[in-house]
Amino acid sequence: xxxxxxxxxxxxxxxxxxxxxxxxxxxxxxxxxxxxxxxxxxxxxxxxxxxxxxxxxxxxxxxxxxxxxxxxxxxxxxxxxxxxxxxxxxxxxxxxxxxxxxxxxxxxxxxxxxxxxxxxxxxxxxxxxxxxxxxxxxxxxxxxxxxxxxxxxxxxxxxxxxxxxxxxxxxxxxxxxxxxxxxxxxxxxxxxxxxxxxxxxxxxxxxxxxxxxxxxxxxxxxxxxxxxxxxxxxxxxxx
Amino acid sequence: xxxxxxxxxxxxxxxxxxxxxxxxxxxxxxxxxxxxxxxxxxxxxxxxxxxxxxxxxxxxxxxxxxxxxxxxxxxxxxxxxxxxxxxxxxxxxxxxxxxxxxxxxxxxxxxxxxxxxxxxxxxxxxxxxxxxxxxxxxxxxxxxxxxxxxxxxxxxxxxxxxxxxxxxxxxxxxxxxxxxxxxxxxxxxxxxxxxxxxxxxxxxxxxxxxxxxxxxxxxxxxxxxxxxxxxxxxxxxxxxxxxxxxxxxxxxxxxxxxxxxxxxxxxxxxxxxxxxxxxxxxxxxxxxxxxxxxx
Numbered sequence: 286x287x288x289x290x291x292x293x294x295x296x297x298x299x300x301x302x303x304x305x306x307x308x309x310x311x312x313x314x315x316x317x318x319x320x321x322x323x324x325x326x327x328x329x330x331x332x333x334x335x336x337x338x339x340x341x342x343x344x345x346x347x348x349x350x351x352x353x354x355x356x357x358x359x360x361x362x363x364x365x366x367x368x369x370x371x372x373x374x375x376x377x378x379x380x381x382x383x384x385x386x387x388x389x390x391x392x393x394x395x396x397x398x399x400x401x402x403x404x405x406x407x408x409x410x411x412x413x414x415x416x417x418x419x420x421x422x423x424x425x426x427x428x429x430x431x432x433x434x435x436x437x438x439x440x441x442x443x444x445x446x447x448x449x450x451x452x453x454x455x456x457x458x459x460x461x462x463x464x465x466x467x468x469x470x471x472x473x474x475x476x477x478x479x480x481x482x483x484x485x486x487x488x489x490x491x492x493x494x495x496x497x498x499x500x501x502x503x504x505x506x507x508x509x510x511x512x513x514x515x516x517x518x519x520x521x522x523x524x
Numbered sequence: 525x526x527x528x529x530x531x532x533x534x535x536x537x538x539x540x541x542x543x544x545x546x547x548x549x550x551x552x553x554x555x556x557x558x559x560x561x562x563x564x565x566x567x568x569x570x571x572x573x574x575x576x577x578x579x580x581x582x583x584x585x586x587x588x589x590x591x592x593x594x595x596x597x598x599x600x601x602x603x604x605x606x607x608x609x610x611x612x613x614x615x616x617x618x619x620x621x622x623x624x625x626x627x628x629x630x631x632x633x634x635x636x637x638x639x640x641x642x643x644x645x646x647x648x649x650x651x652x653x654x655x656x657x658x659x660x661x662x663x664x665x666x667x668x669x670x671x672x673x674x675x676x677x678x679x680x681x682x683x684x685x686x687x688x689x690x691x692x693x694x695x696x697x698x699x700x701x702x703x704x705x706x707x708x709x710x711x712x713x714x715x716x717x718x719x720x721x722x723x724x725x726x727x728x729x730x731x732x733x734x735x736x737x738x739x740x741x742x743x744x745x746x747x748x749x750x751x752x753x754x755x756x757x758x759x760x761x762x763x764x765x766x767x768x769x770x771x772x773x774x775x776x777x778x779x780x781x782x783x784x785x786x787x788x789x790x791x792x793x794x795x796x797x798x799x800x801x802x803x804x805x806x807x808x809x810x811x812x813x814x815x816x817x818x819x
Contacts, residue, residue, distance in 0.1 A: 333705060334704075335701060335704065335705070359704075359709075360704040360705055360707070361704060361707045361708060361709045364705070364706070364707035365707060369705075370705055372701075372702065372705060376699060376701075376702040376705075378694075378695050378698055378699060378702065378703075379698070380694070380698055381691070381694060381695065385691060388688070388691060389691055389692070389695055389703070389706045389708075390706055392688065392691075392692065392706045392707045392708050393706070393707030437706070441706070441707060
C-alpha cells in the first residue's frame with residue numbers, strides 16, 4: 286500500500302531522515318520505534334504532506350488502485366487519497382466541541398449521511414466522546430483528547446491510519462485501552478502505521494516493525510521478532 | 525439636551541457604529557486567521573463606494589449595490605492572492621508592510637483612475653427624506669443602516685458557526701497545520717475570509733456614501749482607522765467583539781459631541797482616547813480571549 290524508497294528529509298541544515306526504506310502492506314499494523322529525535326515524526330509528517338524538503342519516493346497505492354508518488358502533494362490531497370494522521374501531541378482544536386472536531390475530521394468527504402453514521406461508529410468505539418460531544422475539546426482529559434484525536438483521524442475513513450505517539454503522556458491503563466482499540470480496528474481490516482516511543486506496547490501488536498536511529502533504519506522484522514531481539518531489548522525495553 | 529434630540533443622536537450613533545462594526549469585522553477575521561492587520565481594508569471600503577457610484581449610473585440601485593459588493597469582494601480576494609499569499613511563510617511583518625503598500629497603491633490608483641475630484645454619491649431619495657415621528661425627525665437611513673448591518677452580521681455568524689467552511693475558518697484561527705491535516709484547503713478558506721470581509725466593508729462603503737455623499741480616493745482612510753480601533757477595543761480576532769467595539773466607538777463619538785458641542789473638533793480624538801483607556805485596563809480588548817492551551 287505504501288512504500289518509502291530512499292526517503293530523505295532536510296530542514297535547513299539538518300538532515301533529519303537519511304535514506305529510509307519502509308513498506309506498509311494492506312491490512313498490517315506496522316510500527317516505527319526509536320528514541321526521541323530519531324526522525325519518526327518527520328517520516329509520518331512527510332507522508333501527510335506537512336514537510337517540505339522531502340526527497341526520494343513515497344509510493345502509495347490508494348483505493349482507486351492507482352500508484353502515485355506522494356512527494357510534493359498538498360496535505361488536503363493526501364487526505365483525499367485515503368491517508369490520515371493523528372498527530373503527535375494530539376493537536377485537537379481546544380475551542381471547538383468534540384462533535385465539531387469530529388466533523389472537521391470528515392472535511393474531505395461530502396456524503397452527510399455517511400459522515401453521520403461514522404460519527405456514531407466513532408462514538409461506539411469511544412463512548413466517552415459521545416457523553417462529552419457538546420464539550421469543548423480543551424476541557425477533555427489527556428486520555429479523552431487522545432481518543433478524540435484518533436476518532437477525528439478515523440472520520441476521514443482512511444485506508445491508511447497513521448498514529449503518532451498515541452500513548453504519549455497517558456496513564457498505563459489508558460495506554461492499554463488505546464492499544465486494544467488499535468488492535469480491534471486492525472482486526473476490522475484497518476491498515477495502521479504506528480509511531481511509538483513506548484516500544485513494548487507497539488511491538489506486541491505490530492505485524493512488522495522498524496527501528497529508527499538518528500534518521501536511519503537500523504533494524505527491521507516482525508513485531509514479535511523484535512520484541513525478543515537482544516539489541517532492541519537493551520536499547521528500548523529496559524534490558 | 526431634550527429627549528427628542530437624544531433619540532435622534534442615539535440613532536445617529538447606531539448608524540455610525542454599525543458602519544464601523546461592518547468594517548471592523550474584516551480586520552478582525554483576517555487577524556484571527558493570519559495574525560496580521562490588513563491595512564488595505566479601509567481602501568476596499570473606498571473601492572466599494574466608487575463601484576456603486578459607477579454601477580448606479582447604468583443599473584437600478586439595488587442591482588448596482590450587489591455589483592459593487594461583489595466587485596469589492598473580488599478585489600479583496602485578488603489583494604490576498606497577489607500581495608499576501610506569496611508571503612504566507614515570510615515573517616508577519618512582511619505581510620504587514622505589504623498591506624501598507626497595497627493601501628497606498630489603491631489610494632493612488634484611485635487618484636489616477638477616478639481623479640481626486642469628489643464625486644457625488646447616488647442617494648436613493650426615499651432613504652434621505654426625513655420622516656417625522658411625533659416631534660422627532662429622522663432619516664429612514666438611520667433605521668436602515670442598523671437593520672442591514674444586523675442582517676449582514678447574522679448572515680456572517682451563520683456562515684462561521686453553522687457551515688463547514690465556517691468550521692474550517694474557526695479551526696485555522698487556532699491551528700493551521702492541524703486544519704490542513706483534516707483535508708482543508710487553507711488558501712481557499714483564507715480567500716473566502718477576505719471575500720466576506722471585503723463584502724462587508726463594501727456594504728459599509730455604500731451606506732457611508734449615502735450618509736456622507738462625497739466619494740474621493742481617501743474616504744476609506746479615517747473610517748478604516750476607526751474601525752481598526754473598534755476591532756482592537758472589542759478584542760481583535762472576535763467577530764462579536766468587532767461589532768461591540770464598532771457600536772461602542774460610534775456611540776462615544778456621537779454622544780460626546782452631542783453633550784459637549786464645543787468639543788466637536790476633537791471628535792476623532794475620542795476614538796483614540798477610548799482605545800488607550802480600554803487597552804490600559806483590558807489589553808486583549810473587551811471580548812478578546814487569552815490564548816491558553818492545555819498541554
